[in-house]
Amino acid sequence: MESFFEAVSKISKNKSSSIGKVVEITGNTCKVERENLPALEDVRLNAIEGDFSNKIIIFPKIGSEVLCLIVAGAKEETAIVQYTEIDKVLIEIDGAKFEMSGGKFQIKNEVADQKKITKDLLTALDSAIILTPNGPGKFADTTKAKFTQIKNDNENLYQ
Structure with a gap:
Protein backbone atom coordinates (compact mmCIF):
# COMPACT_ATOMS: atom_id res chain seq x y z
CA MET A 1 0.00 0.00 0.00
CA ASP A 51 -10.42 -2.91 -30.31
CA PHE A 52 -10.00 -5.84 -27.93
CA SER A 53 -12.42 -8.77 -27.80
CA ASN A 54 -11.76 -9.26 -24.06
CA LYS A 55 -12.23 -6.01 -22.15
CA ILE A 56 -13.74 -4.01 -19.34
CA ILE A 57 -14.87 -0.49 -20.17
CA ILE A 58 -16.22 1.93 -17.59
CA ASP A 87 -23.07 5.57 -16.33
CA LYS A 88 -22.30 2.11 -17.71
CA VAL A 89 -19.94 -0.85 -17.26
CA LEU A 90 -19.26 -3.25 -20.12
CA ILE A 91 -17.38 -6.54 -19.72
CA GLU A 92 -16.72 -8.82 -22.69
CA ILE A 93 -14.74 -12.05 -22.37
CA ASP A 94 -14.55 -14.81 -24.98
CA GLY A 95 -17.86 -13.84 -26.60
CA ALA A 96 -19.73 -13.44 -23.30
CA LYS A 97 -21.08 -9.98 -22.52
CA PHE A 98 -22.14 -8.38 -19.24
CA GLU A 99 -23.46 -4.83 -19.33
CA MET A 100 -24.86 -2.78 -16.50
CA SER A 101 -26.53 0.57 -17.13
CA GLY A 102 -29.65 2.42 -16.08
CA GLY A 103 -30.11 0.11 -13.10
CA LYS A 104 -30.47 -2.93 -15.39
CA PHE A 105 -28.28 -5.80 -16.57
CA GLN A 106 -27.60 -7.62 -19.81
CA ILE A 107 -25.98 -11.05 -19.69
CA LYS A 108 -25.48 -12.98 -22.92
CA ASN A 109 -23.06 -14.72 -25.23
CA GLU A 110 -23.10 -15.62 -28.91
CA VAL A 111 -25.78 -18.29 -28.45
CA ALA A 112 -27.84 -17.35 -25.37
CA ASP A 113 -29.38 -14.33 -23.67
CA GLN A 114 -30.28 -14.56 -19.94
CA LYS A 115 -33.29 -12.24 -20.25
CA LYS A 116 -34.72 -14.24 -23.16
CA ILE A 117 -34.11 -17.57 -21.41
CA THR A 118 -35.99 -16.40 -18.29
CA LYS A 119 -38.80 -14.85 -20.35
CA ASP A 120 -39.20 -18.03 -22.45
CA LEU A 121 -39.23 -20.20 -19.31
CA LEU A 122 -41.94 -18.11 -17.68
CA THR A 123 -44.02 -18.05 -20.88
CA ALA A 124 -43.77 -21.85 -21.14
CA LEU A 125 -44.79 -22.28 -17.50
CA ASP A 126 -47.69 -19.85 -17.88
CA SER A 127 -49.18 -21.91 -20.71
CA ALA A 128 -48.18 -25.33 -19.36
CA ILE A 129 -50.73 -28.11 -19.21
CA ILE A 130 -50.39 -30.39 -16.22
CA LEU A 131 -51.40 -33.99 -16.68
CA THR A 132 -53.52 -35.36 -13.85
CA PRO A 133 -55.42 -38.65 -13.38
CA ASN A 134 -58.61 -36.68 -14.18
CA GLY A 135 -57.18 -35.22 -17.44
CA PRO A 136 -55.32 -32.05 -18.33
CA GLY A 137 -55.03 -29.31 -15.72
CA LYS A 138 -53.53 -25.86 -15.45
CA PHE A 139 -51.78 -23.81 -12.82
CA ALA A 140 -53.98 -22.07 -10.30
CA ASP A 141 -54.78 -18.40 -10.90
CA THR A 142 -52.62 -17.41 -7.92
CA THR A 143 -49.67 -19.28 -9.48
CA LYS A 144 -50.29 -17.61 -12.86
CA ALA A 145 -50.35 -14.23 -11.10
CA LYS A 146 -46.97 -15.08 -9.55
CA PHE A 147 -45.58 -15.93 -13.03
CA THR A 148 -46.80 -12.54 -14.28
CA GLN A 149 -45.08 -10.81 -11.35
CA ILE A 150 -41.83 -12.69 -12.08
CA LYS A 151 -42.07 -11.66 -15.77
CA ASN A 152 -42.45 -8.02 -14.71
CA ASP A 153 -39.52 -8.31 -12.29
CA ASN A 154 -37.45 -9.83 -15.10
CA GLU A 155 -38.25 -6.83 -17.33
CA ASN A 156 -37.21 -4.46 -14.53
CA LEU A 157 -33.92 -6.28 -14.00
CA TYR A 158 -32.67 -6.91 -17.55
CA GLN A 159 -32.13 -4.48 -20.40
Whole structure:
Protein backbone atom coordinates (compact mmCIF):
# COMPACT_ATOMS: atom_id res chain seq x y z
CA MET A 1 0.00 0.00 0.00
CA GLU A 2 2.91 2.31 0.71
CA SER A 3 4.15 2.05 -2.88
CA PHE A 4 0.69 3.09 -4.13
CA PHE A 5 0.82 6.30 -2.08
CA GLU A 6 4.37 6.94 -3.28
CA ALA A 7 3.25 6.52 -6.91
CA VAL A 8 0.28 8.89 -6.45
CA SER A 9 2.54 11.43 -4.77
CA LYS A 10 5.05 11.20 -7.62
CA ILE A 11 2.31 11.60 -10.22
CA SER A 12 0.97 14.69 -8.47
CA LYS A 13 4.43 16.32 -8.33
CA ASN A 14 5.05 15.65 -12.04
CA LYS A 15 1.72 17.29 -12.94
CA SER A 16 0.79 14.26 -14.97
CA SER A 17 -2.70 14.14 -13.48
CA SER A 18 -5.69 16.38 -13.95
CA ILE A 19 -9.24 16.56 -12.61
CA GLY A 20 -12.17 17.70 -14.70
CA LYS A 21 -15.80 17.10 -15.69
CA VAL A 22 -16.90 14.79 -18.47
CA VAL A 23 -18.92 16.77 -21.02
CA GLU A 24 -19.10 14.35 -23.96
CA ILE A 25 -18.48 10.66 -24.68
CA THR A 26 -17.72 9.35 -28.17
CA GLY A 27 -16.95 5.66 -28.55
CA ASN A 28 -14.10 4.78 -26.17
CA THR A 29 -13.04 8.38 -25.52
CA CYS A 30 -14.48 11.48 -23.89
CA LYS A 31 -13.99 15.22 -23.58
CA VAL A 32 -13.08 16.55 -20.13
CA GLU A 33 -13.42 20.24 -19.24
CA ARG A 34 -11.11 21.56 -16.52
CA GLU A 35 -11.30 24.66 -14.37
CA ASN A 36 -8.94 27.42 -15.62
CA LEU A 37 -7.28 24.98 -18.06
CA PRO A 38 -7.99 23.94 -21.64
CA ALA A 39 -10.35 21.01 -22.15
CA LEU A 40 -8.85 17.57 -22.69
CA GLU A 41 -10.02 16.05 -25.97
CA ASP A 42 -10.10 12.32 -26.78
CA VAL A 43 -9.45 11.20 -23.21
CA ARG A 44 -9.29 7.40 -23.23
CA LEU A 45 -11.77 5.44 -21.15
CA ASN A 46 -9.06 2.72 -20.98
CA ALA A 47 -5.35 3.43 -20.78
CA ILE A 48 -4.58 1.08 -23.68
CA GLU A 49 -6.11 1.87 -27.06
CA GLY A 50 -7.40 -0.86 -29.31
CA ASP A 51 -10.42 -2.91 -30.31
CA PHE A 52 -10.00 -5.84 -27.93
CA SER A 53 -12.42 -8.77 -27.80
CA ASN A 54 -11.76 -9.26 -24.06
CA LYS A 55 -12.23 -6.01 -22.15
CA ILE A 56 -13.74 -4.01 -19.34
CA ILE A 57 -14.87 -0.49 -20.17
CA ILE A 58 -16.22 1.93 -17.59
CA PHE A 59 -18.24 4.81 -19.04
CA PRO A 60 -18.40 7.85 -16.73
CA LYS A 61 -21.63 9.77 -16.31
CA ILE A 62 -21.80 13.07 -18.21
CA GLY A 63 -21.11 15.85 -15.69
CA SER A 64 -19.17 13.61 -13.31
CA GLU A 65 -15.68 14.45 -12.14
CA VAL A 66 -12.83 12.24 -13.29
CA LEU A 67 -9.13 11.91 -12.61
CA CYS A 68 -7.08 11.76 -15.81
CA LEU A 69 -3.45 10.67 -16.13
CA ILE A 70 -1.00 11.28 -18.95
CA VAL A 71 -0.19 8.05 -20.79
CA ALA A 72 3.49 7.21 -21.39
CA GLY A 73 4.59 10.80 -20.79
CA ALA A 74 2.75 12.15 -23.89
CA LYS A 75 0.71 15.16 -22.72
CA GLU A 76 -1.71 14.77 -25.65
CA GLU A 77 -2.53 11.21 -24.50
CA THR A 78 -4.66 10.96 -21.37
CA ALA A 79 -6.77 8.24 -19.77
CA ILE A 80 -9.36 8.24 -17.00
CA VAL A 81 -8.27 6.35 -13.89
CA GLN A 82 -10.98 7.34 -11.36
CA TYR A 83 -14.64 8.35 -11.58
CA THR A 84 -17.09 10.06 -9.23
CA GLU A 85 -20.09 8.61 -11.10
CA ILE A 86 -20.44 5.77 -13.58
CA ASP A 87 -23.07 5.57 -16.33
CA LYS A 88 -22.30 2.11 -17.71
CA VAL A 89 -19.94 -0.85 -17.26
CA LEU A 90 -19.26 -3.25 -20.12
CA ILE A 91 -17.38 -6.54 -19.72
CA GLU A 92 -16.72 -8.82 -22.69
CA ILE A 93 -14.74 -12.05 -22.37
CA ASP A 94 -14.55 -14.81 -24.98
CA GLY A 95 -17.86 -13.84 -26.60
CA ALA A 96 -19.73 -13.44 -23.30
CA LYS A 97 -21.08 -9.98 -22.52
CA PHE A 98 -22.14 -8.38 -19.24
CA GLU A 99 -23.46 -4.83 -19.33
CA MET A 100 -24.86 -2.78 -16.50
CA SER A 101 -26.53 0.57 -17.13
CA GLY A 102 -29.65 2.42 -16.08
CA GLY A 103 -30.11 0.11 -13.10
CA LYS A 104 -30.47 -2.93 -15.39
CA PHE A 105 -28.28 -5.80 -16.57
CA GLN A 106 -27.60 -7.62 -19.81
CA ILE A 107 -25.98 -11.05 -19.69
CA LYS A 108 -25.48 -12.98 -22.92
CA ASN A 109 -23.06 -14.72 -25.23
CA GLU A 110 -23.10 -15.62 -28.91
CA VAL A 111 -25.78 -18.29 -28.45
CA ALA A 112 -27.84 -17.35 -25.37
CA ASP A 113 -29.38 -14.33 -23.67
CA GLN A 114 -30.28 -14.56 -19.94
CA LYS A 115 -33.29 -12.24 -20.25
CA LYS A 116 -34.72 -14.24 -23.16
CA ILE A 117 -34.11 -17.57 -21.41
CA THR A 118 -35.99 -16.40 -18.29
CA LYS A 119 -38.80 -14.85 -20.35
CA ASP A 120 -39.20 -18.03 -22.45
CA LEU A 121 -39.23 -20.20 -19.31
CA LEU A 122 -41.94 -18.11 -17.68
CA THR A 123 -44.02 -18.05 -20.88
CA ALA A 124 -43.77 -21.85 -21.14
CA LEU A 125 -44.79 -22.28 -17.50
CA ASP A 126 -47.69 -19.85 -17.88
CA SER A 127 -49.18 -21.91 -20.71
CA ALA A 128 -48.18 -25.33 -19.36
CA ILE A 129 -50.73 -28.11 -19.21
CA ILE A 130 -50.39 -30.39 -16.22
CA LEU A 131 -51.40 -33.99 -16.68
CA THR A 132 -53.52 -35.36 -13.85
CA PRO A 133 -55.42 -38.65 -13.38
CA ASN A 134 -58.61 -36.68 -14.18
CA GLY A 135 -57.18 -35.22 -17.44
CA PRO A 136 -55.32 -32.05 -18.33
CA GLY A 137 -55.03 -29.31 -15.72
CA LYS A 138 -53.53 -25.86 -15.45
CA PHE A 139 -51.78 -23.81 -12.82
CA ALA A 140 -53.98 -22.07 -10.30
CA ASP A 141 -54.78 -18.40 -10.90
CA THR A 142 -52.62 -17.41 -7.92
CA THR A 143 -49.67 -19.28 -9.48
CA LYS A 144 -50.29 -17.61 -12.86
CA ALA A 145 -50.35 -14.23 -11.10
CA LYS A 146 -46.97 -15.08 -9.55
CA PHE A 147 -45.58 -15.93 -13.03
CA THR A 148 -46.80 -12.54 -14.28
CA GLN A 149 -45.08 -10.81 -11.35
CA ILE A 150 -41.83 -12.69 -12.08
CA LYS A 151 -42.07 -11.66 -15.77
CA ASN A 152 -42.45 -8.02 -14.71
CA ASP A 153 -39.52 -8.31 -12.29
CA ASN A 154 -37.45 -9.83 -15.10
CA GLU A 155 -38.25 -6.83 -17.33
CA ASN A 156 -37.21 -4.46 -14.53
CA LEU A 157 -33.92 -6.28 -14.00
CA TYR A 158 -32.67 -6.91 -17.55
CA GLN A 159 -32.13 -4.48 -20.40
